[in-house]
Amino acid sequence: MPVFYSSILDEHQTVRSAAGVFDISHMGEVTISGPDAEAFLNRVLTNNIAKLAPGQGQYTLMLNENGGVIDDLIAYRTGPETYFLVINASMIAEDVAWLESETEGDVVLENKSDDYAALAVQGPASVTLLETFLGGNLPPKNGIADFVVRETTIKVARTGYTGEDGAELFLPATDGPRIWRELLDFGTAYGLKPAGLGARDTLRLEMCFPLNGSDLGPEITPLEAGLSFFVDLNKGDFIGRDVLARQKAGGVARKLAPFRMTSKSPPPRSHYPVFAGGTAAGETCSGGLSPSLGAGIGMAYLPPAVAVPGTQIEIDIRGKKFPAIVEKKPLYKKPKP
Amino acid sequence: MNVPEDLKYAESHEWLRVENGYGVVGITDHAQAELTDIVYVEVPKIGTVVEAKQTIAVVESVKAASDIYSPVAGEVVEVNTTLEADPALVNNDPFGAGWIFKLKLVDGETYDGLLDAAGYAAKIG
Numbered sequence: 001m002p003v004f005y006s007s008i009l010d011e012h013q014t015v016r017s018a019a020g021v022f023d024i025s026h027m028g029e030v031t032i033s034g035p036d037a038e039a040f041l042n043r044v045l046t047n048n049i050a051k052l053a054p055g056q057g058q059y060t061l062m063l064n065e066n067g068g069v070i071d072d073l074i075a076y077r078t079g080p081e082t083y084f085l086v087i088n089a090s091m092i093a094e095d096v097a098w099l100e101s102e103t104e105g106d107v108v109l110e111n112k113s114d115d116y117a118a119l120a121v122q123g124p125a126s127v128t129l130l131e132t133f134l135g136g137n138l139p140p141k142n143g144i145a146d147f148v149v150r151e152t153t154i155k156v157a158r159t160g161y162t163g164e165d166g167a168e169l170f171l172p173a174t175d176g177p178r179i180w181r182e183l184l185d186f187g188t189a190y191g192l193k194p195a196g197l198g199a200r201d202t203l204r205l206e207m208c209f210p211l212n213g214s215d216l217g218p219e220i221t222p223l224e225a226g227l228s229f230f231v232d233l234n235k236g237d238f239i240g241r242d243v244l245a246r247q248k249a250g251g252v253a254r255k256l257a258p259f260r261m262t263s264k265s266p267p268p269r270s271h272y273p274v275f276a277g278g279t280a281a282g283e284t285c286s287g288g289l290s291p292s293l294g295a296g297i298g299m300a301y302l303p304p305a306v307a308v309p310g311t312q313i314e315i316d317i318r319g320k321k322f323p324a325i326v327e328k329k330p331l332y333k334k335p336k337p
Numbered sequence: 338m339n340v341p342e343d344l345k346y347a348e349s350h351e352w353l354r355v356e357n358g359y360g361v362v363g364i365t366d367h368a369q370a371e372l373t374d375i376v377y378v379e380v381p382k383i384g385t386v387v388e389a390k391q392t393i394a395v396v397e398s399v400k401a402a403s404d405i406y407s408p409v410a411g412e413v414v415e416v417n418t419t420l421e422a423d424p425a426l427v428n429n430d431p432f433g434a435g436w437i438f439k440l441k442l443v444d445g446e447t448y449d450g451l452l453d454a455a456g457y458a459a460k461i462g
Contacts, residue, residue, distance in 0.1 A: 008399040009374045198400055264421065266377045266397045289376045289399050318395075318402070 001026065001197050008198035012291040015162055015203055018191030019123030021183055022200055024168065025176055028092035028113040033082040036105030041083060044102050044239055045075060046222060048232040052077035057142045057157060059230050061222050062095060067243030068218040069225070071095050072210065074159055076144040084144065084155065086118075086168070088212050102239070117176025119183065121192070122166035122203075129190040130156070130167055133183060138167055152179065161200065163207035163330065205297060206290050206332035208258045214270055215256060215285045215299055223247045224301065225256045226329070254282065257307035257326045261296035261315070265322035268298040273316040276306040284315065292332045302326070338461060339366040341432055345448055346457035347408040349390075352432065353451065355442070360409060363436040364396060364427060367461045372398040375427045380416040381438055387411060389450055394437055396427060408451055411440030 001023045004011060014020050032041060041049045047060035057076035064070055071091040076084045087095045096111045103109055121130055131138055134156065139145040144157040155170040171179055184192060201211070210216050210225055222231050223244055233245055261268060268287035275281055287298030298315070306313065309328045314321040344352040350368035354361040369375065379395040387393050387407040394405040416438045420426060427435040452460065 003400060004373060007373050202399065264377075266379060266395070266402065267399070269402075291399075 001200070003198045004196040005194045008196070008202060009291045011193060011195035011199035012202045014191065014193045015123045015164055015195055015199060016292060017124065018193075019121060019125040019129055019166070019187060020193055020195030020199065021180070021187065022120040022122070022195050023118075023176075023180060024120050025117040025173070026089035027118055028087040028089060028095065028111070029116045029118075029170060030085045030087060030096060030099065031078075031082065031110045031112055032085065032099075033079075033108050034106040035081055036107050037081055037083055040102070040104055040107045041075065042235060042238060043104075044099060045073075046231040046238060046240070046244075047075070048235040049075060049077070049083070050235065054079050055139060055143050055145060057144055057159060061216075061227065061230060062098065063222070063238075063240030063244075064218055065239060066218075067221040067240035067247070069212065069216040069220055069222065070098055070218060072212055072216055072227075074142075074157070076157060078144065078155075084170075086157075086170070090213060115173055116170050117173045117179075118168060118170050119176075119180060120160055120162075120166065120168045121183070121187075122160045122162040122164045122195075123192075124164060125190040125192070126164070126166035129187050129192060133186050149179070154179070161209055162203040163209075163332065163334070164203075202288055202291055205286055205288055205299075206292055206330065208299060208329035208331055210256070210299075211286060220301075221247060221252070224252045224254055252304065254301040255304050255307035256285075256299055257302045258299050258329045258331050259297065259313060259315070259324045259326050260290075260293065260331060262312075262323045262325050265296055265315075266317050267296045268315045268317060268322075268324070270298075274300045274302060275314040275316065275321060276302070276311065281306050281313065287315075290331060296324075297331050338370070338458070339432065340454050340458045340461075342454045344432070344454065345408065345451040346454070346460075347390075347406065347451055348460065349406045351405060351408045353408040353448075355448075358442055359414070360411060360440045360442050361436050362405075362408060362438055362440065363431055364405065365457070365461075366431050369428045369431045369435070372396065372401075372403060373428070374399045375424045378417075378420040378424050378427060378437060380418075380420065381413045383413050383416060385413040387413070387440070396437075397424075405437065407440070409440065409446055409448065410443045411446075413438050414441050415439040
């Protein structure tokens with residue numbers, strides 16, 4: 001996926017107002033099946049996979065023994081004993097090695113990342129566009145279903161990384177280029193444009209969706225990242241559970257805080273120092289310009305007392321401090337009709 | 338790609354318009370096309386004295402910050418304050434309304450290190 005096709009700002013606005021299509025073929029796909037698949041996945045992932053009926057998916061995290069994040073991913077149950085995991089491109093080798101080392105019981109794991117192309121269609125026009133293109137109703141939020149389009153089977157998941165409605169399509173790699181072109185041709189009438197990595201980052205940052213490698217990593221727990229909603233401490237044991245249970249009881253030492261620049265400034269970026277009350281408080285982990293807000297935004301791990309919405313902070317941008325304010329997530333809220 | 342004849346060009350993609358002992362500086366059409374959406378311009382302070390090739394300003398696109406180097410030696414006498422409200426002028430009119438700063442030039446400047454329009458056009462292909 002290129003950084004942009006026309007311009008990051010234009011592609012961002014197009015996704016928020018009409019629809020954009022992202023080539024996400026670099027992402028990884030792993031299938032897990034067998035009578036012990038559910039127990040295995042519940043042991044290596046934080047969310048409770050037993051809650052899923054076939055055709056349903058959930059956002060979840062894979063932790064190391066210290067409760068740190070190896071990867072964040074979406075897990076779908078595709079059948080009574082079959083699962084489809086979509087993982088970050090940069091983590092495919094590591095995730096697969098970890099999962100393989102942890103398999104127990106009657107479980108078959110297959111890395112299908114090279115077999116799949118993937119496209120994400122996101123934006124207010126995307127559902128009508130896709131339902132017409134695919135010839136059927138999309139599954140409900142977080143659901144997944146197979147569609148056959150002129151002999152190509154496409155897995156369609158009602159998920160995304162932009163905060164807009166839409167879907168992610170997983171299809172045979174050999175059909176990727178053809179479906180991309182067909183979708184773009186078909187979608188012009190709906191205002192569909194191709195969108196690249198740059199817009200993908202500005203869109204997810206406005207929603208405060210974490211990016212593994214920037215906001216998440218092996219030294220960061222989901223509780224510090226504000227993702228406790230996706231951690232089920234009551235489902236039974238899972239890798240990293242002990243550390244999280246202790247953190248829940250004792251409190252976290254740092255929290256992921258979204259912030260917005262409050263005066264004209266260069267865009268904040270990652271690894272800029274953050275100050276609160278004149279004292280060093282942490283470092284930004286993500287940052288950039290929010291096209292929708294017209295201001296710089298970002299996220300930083302800060303002490304819990306500082307990470308309170310409304311707290312004034314300062315971001316050191318290349319040697320000069322600029323004022324910002326801690327906000328609640330998401331930084332961008334869809335305007336009510 | 339637009340490469341006006343009457344300007345001089347630095348290898349680092351800044352242009353210089355010489356007017357009666359003063360030089361107006363901006364970035365080229367090629368540079369703004371590579372950077373795309375410019376969202377912030379950090380202009381130099383008036384009175385700053387620079388050498389040729391010294392970092393003097395910063396242009397920020399959505400993706401990254403880029404240093405701007407002074408094409409020649411001189412003293413900053415004026416900066417384009419409209420860029421604060423409208424940084425996109427650098428994209429939309431890089432040789433006109435998107436100018437960044439004006440220098441008082443040094444006597445005897447020979448512009449040795451700079452390219453003419455043909456030379457710059459050849460460089461950017």
